[in-house]
Amino acid sequence: MEVNEKCDVYSFGVLAWEILIGKHPGDVISSLLGSSPSTLVASTLDHMALMDKLDQRLPHPTKPIGKEVASIAKIAMACLTESPRSRPTMEQVANELEMSSSSLMD
Numbered sequence: 001m002e003v004n005e006k007c008d009v010y011s012f013g014v015l016a017w018e019i020l021i022g023k024h025p026g027d028v029i030s031s032l033l034g035s036s037p038s039t040l041v042a043s044t045l046d047h048m049a050l051m052d053k054l055d056q057r058l059p060h061p062t063k064p065i066g067k068e069v070a071s072i073a074k075i076a077m078a079c080l081t082e083s084p085r086s087r088p089t090m091e092q093v094a095n096e097l098e099m100s101s102s103s104l105m106d
Contacts, residue, residue: 014077
């Protein structure tokens, strides 16, 4: 295994997922990564299903914040893609997070 920027992207995805869900994504991700990307996104990021899986120790997000949480979960899932070549760069991740945050401000 080569250590490079794509490893950092993966680590960011793990950290983001742990913050949102309150658990290491290992079991969840390994079972989901066998799915096609469209199935993965649909099953994992279904808004209501995602809200049910959020760390129960945190307050339940309000509707506008829930949209941003779903966006962050989608970005985290992209970072956890098995193939390093298929993962976004950290610059792309930062841009997506910025767009998500700025759309909340509108």
